[in-house]
Amino acid sequence: MSGVTETVTVSEEKGHKITILEEWCKGCDICVEVCPTDVLAMKAVGTRWQGTIAVVVEADACIACMLCEQQCPDFAILIEKGEKKKKGKKAEAA
Ligand code: SF4
């Protein structure tokens, strides 16, 4: 198997990985509609038959709720939960 173009975005804050399988995305907008934190948007791509594709615009806002993955009718978006790193501020000098 080969040939599926993936766009992978990892949120810096939480490490959640969002993968969009470009060829499988039909630009239906469902993932954008269901995402509660506006992580996703539709981008115009002239070469696509439907003219748009889903893209990640705010990775750090992802809460790994999985709604986009569950609702995508074409299995074109995948979420892998990252490990939440606690960024405790170290008091370096007192
Ligand atoms: S729900 Fe799936 S097919 Fe529809 S725009 Fe989002 S990623 Fe593409």
Ligand code: SF4
């Ligand atoms: S997992 Fe949830 S928060 Fe993250 S992009 Fe998908 S719908 Fe949005």
